[in-house]
Amino acid sequence: MSAAELAGIVVVGASLAGLRGAEALRRGGYEGPLTIVGAEPHRPYDRPPLSKHVLAGELAADATGLPALAPLRARWRLGQPTVGLDRADRIVRLADGTRLAYDRLLVATGAEARPWPAPTGGTLTGVFTLRGRDDAAALRAALAAGPRRVLIVGAGLIGCEAASCCRDLGLAVTVVDPNPTPLARSLGTGIGGVIAACLRDAGVAFRPGTQVRAFEGDGAGHVVRARFADGGAIEADLVIAALGATRATGWLAGAGLRADAGGLTCDAACRALAADGTPCPDIYAAGDVARWPIPVYGGRLVSVEHWGNAVEQAGHAARNMLAGPDDQRPYAHLPAYWSSQFGINIKAVGLTDGADSVAVVQGSRASRRFLAVYGRAGQTIAAVSFDQARWLPAYADAILAGRPFPPIRDATDRARPESLAPGFPSPRAVSADEFAHA
Amino acid sequence: MSASDGRDPALRIVVDLNRCQGYAQCCYAAPGAFVLRGHEILFYDPSPPAHRRGEIERAVLACPVRAIAVQTAADEEDVA
Numbered sequence: 162m163s164a165a166e167l168a169g170i171v172v173v174g175a176s177l178a179g180l181r182g183a184e185a186l187r188r189g190g191y192e193g194p195l196t197i198v199g200a201e202p203h204r205p206y207d208r209p210p211l212s213k214h215v216l217a218g219e220l221a222a223d224a225t226g227l228p229a230l231a232p233l234r235a236r237w238r239l240g241q242p243t244v245g246l247d248r249a250d251r252i253v254r255l256a257d258g259t260r261l262a263y264d265r266l267l268v269a270t271g272a273e274a275r276p277w278p279a280p281t282g283g284t285l286t287g288v289f290t291l292r293g294r295d296d297a298a299a300l301r302a303a304l305a306a307g308p309r310r311v312l313i314v315g316a317g318l319i320g321c322e323a324a325s326c327c328r329d330l331g332l333a334v335t336v337v338d339p340n341p342t343p344l345a346r347s348l349g350t351g352i353g354g355v356i357a358a359c360l361r362d363a364g365v366a367f368r369p370g371t372q373v374r375a376f377e378g379d380g381a382g383h384v385v386r387a388r389f390a391d392g393g394a395i396e397a398d399l400v401i402a403a404l405g406a407t408r409a410t411g412w413l414a415g416a417g418l419r420a421d422a423g424g425l426t427c428d429a430a431c432r433a434l435a436a437d438g439t440p441c442p443d444i445y446a447a448g449d450v451a452r453w454p455i456p457v458y459g460g461r462l463v464s465v466e467h468w469g470n471a472v473e474q475a476g477h478a479a480r481n482m483l484a485g486p487d488d489q490r491p492y493a494h495l496p497a498y499w500s501s502q503f504g505i506n507i508k509a510v511g512l513t514d515g516a517d518s519v520a521v522v523q524g525s526r527a528s529r530r531f532l533a534v535y536g537r538a539g540q541t542i543a544a545v546s547f548d549q550a551r552w553l554p555a556y557a558d559a560i561l562a563g564r565p566f567p568p569i570r571d572a573t574d575r576a577r578p579e580s581l582a583p584g585f586p587s588p589r590a591v592s593a594d595e596f597a598h599a
Numbered sequence: 600m601s602a603s604d605g606r607d608p609a610l611r612i613v614v615d616l617n618r619c620q621g622y623a624q625c626c627y628a629a630p631g632a633f634v635l636r637g638h639e640i641l642f643y644d645p646s647p648p649a650h651r652r653g654e655i656e657r658a659v660l661a662c663p664v665r666a667i668a669v670q671t672a673a674d675e676e677d678v679a
């Protein structure tokens with residue numbers, strides 16, 4: 162056997178996309194060597210429960226291992242991050258100095274929680290971020306110890322889910338965000354206002370329009386307070402910095418790929434782009450780390466940080482990895498996610514970027530059970546449901562079909578849909594962070 | 600609890616909550632592993648005890664949108 166035949170496929174990143182990608186390779190008939198490299202010492206596990214049931218103490222942090230859905234016959238290199246990629250020699254370098262040869266490479270290194278900067282208090286004990294199982298275990302232990310006040314910085318999905326758990330635990334909690342409402346960047350303030358009301362009713366102190374400047378510690382280096390940009394301050398002995406995520410592309414620096422903290426840019430077939438814009442026939446990417454042209458929205462580059470994309474894109478990339486150069490199919494995905502907080506099941510489809518109007522087409526915001534549709538230039542582009550999930554698939558179809566907005570429907574429970582301004586904070590940069598599950 | 604003996608697949612499950620419509624058929628089939636909260640939040644135990652295998656398999660079949668995935672392959676040792 163030649164060295165090339167021995168190298169086989171290497172998957173970097175042993176989480177949702179890496180696992181589902183590896184399974185799809187085997188299911189697709191790939192029989193050669195398969196190596197899965199993971200920075201964490203753990204086998205693949207599921208992250209969504211971490212900011213929900215694990216923080217609430219209902220599930221142990223190590224109870225969310227993902228089921229294996231196909232025999233992998235893989236060589237696992239866990240607890241071993243890759244630190245470099247040499248495309249000319251088709252080698253990935255591991256932290257321990259190992260050089261792993263590949264014929265084809267699947268990049269599935271996901272994203273990392275954006276840390277609080279060290280000079281303004283990021284290294285104090287009691288300041289947490291939440292991305293992985295170990296983060297969740299440490300944060301859960303700190304919450305169970307009964308802090309006097311929890312401060313959550315960032316009212317995105319993870320910040321709000323964490324706030325909901327803290328209230329379930331009976332803890333005093335303050336949430337601060339620079340925007341006027343929670344989830345303002347993903348859902349707009351029109352819908353985000355409903356979450357603001359939920360926070361308030363649950364007894365969370367929500368401070369909109371507030372920027373934290375620094376955290377201060379006691380003599381032992383434990384956080385005791387946060388100073389705000391407006392000069393105010395709040396005492397807090399536990400901080401959750403829920404500031405979104407950056408893509409784990411640091412190890413690709415110098416590899417001559419279009420990679421930065423916003424993702425590894427791919428073509429429509431999930432192939433990584435070299436610096437000159439040509440797709441690499443032997444390097445694919447999937448999941449949170451990938452930035453790709455999305456057909457449903459005119460091929461603009463997005464990176465989608467949601468569970469459903471990791472699963473579907475990994476399967477698609479694996480399929481293309483096994484197909485010939487003339488049979489590379491474009492990845493056509495409609496982004497979708499769910500979240501649960503304050504007893505409400507939130508589900509969304511589509512991307513809200515650039516929405517110029519929102520219509521509540523089922524239920525009402527006041528009842529906190531509704532379905533809202535987002536439009537842009539007369540076209541339906543996204544929808545979100547609060548405890549109305551069964552209606553959502555119809556709107557997913559409407560988005561894919563490019564149906565007009567406002568949607569025409571048989572009004573059953575309201576005469577005319579309530580229209581509102583979406584209220585997205587400006588400037589609304591088209592960045593990967595727009596979809597940050599944070 | 601979910602430790603593998605190398606023959607039986609460990610009992611690990613994951614639900615695709617994008618797909619799940621909250622109709623709760625799984626909760627009737629496997630009340631010890633799936634619970635519906637509020638109007639439509641599905642809470643489930645991702646690593647239920649081995650004795651629930653039968654009811655979990657019934658829940659998988661009962662789900663009208665096939666949202667529940669169960670470990671099918673045995674845990675593998677690292678292939679050196």
Ligand SMILES: Cc1cc2nc3c(=O)[nH]c(=O)nc-3n(C[C@H](O)[C@H](O)[C@H](O)COP(=O)(O)OP(=O)(O)OC[C@H]3O[C@@H](n4cnc5c(N)ncnc54)[C@H](O)[C@@H]3O)c2cc1C
Pocket residue numbers: 173174175176177178179198199200201207208209210211212241242243244269270271272273291292293319409412447448449450465466467468469471497498499500501598
């Ligand atoms: C707390 C939390 C809650 C969430 N809740 C929801 C939800 O309710 N709904 C939803 O739709 N989505 C949710 N998400 C998002 C979802 O979990 C992610 O989209 C999904 O995990 C992405 O999978 P991935 O495999 O692409 O990346 P990740 O899960 O980030 O995995 C990447 C893996 O690669 C590893 N890695 C990184 N760098 C290297 C390297 N150099 N070498 C080797 N390995 C490396 C990492 O350690 C990690 O294990 C949540 C995410 C978090 C963090």
Ligand code: SF4
Pocket residue numbers: 614618619620621622623624625626633641661662663664665666667
């Ligand atoms: S049966 Fe399926 S769709 Fe219904 S609640 Fe259970 S997982 Fe969700």
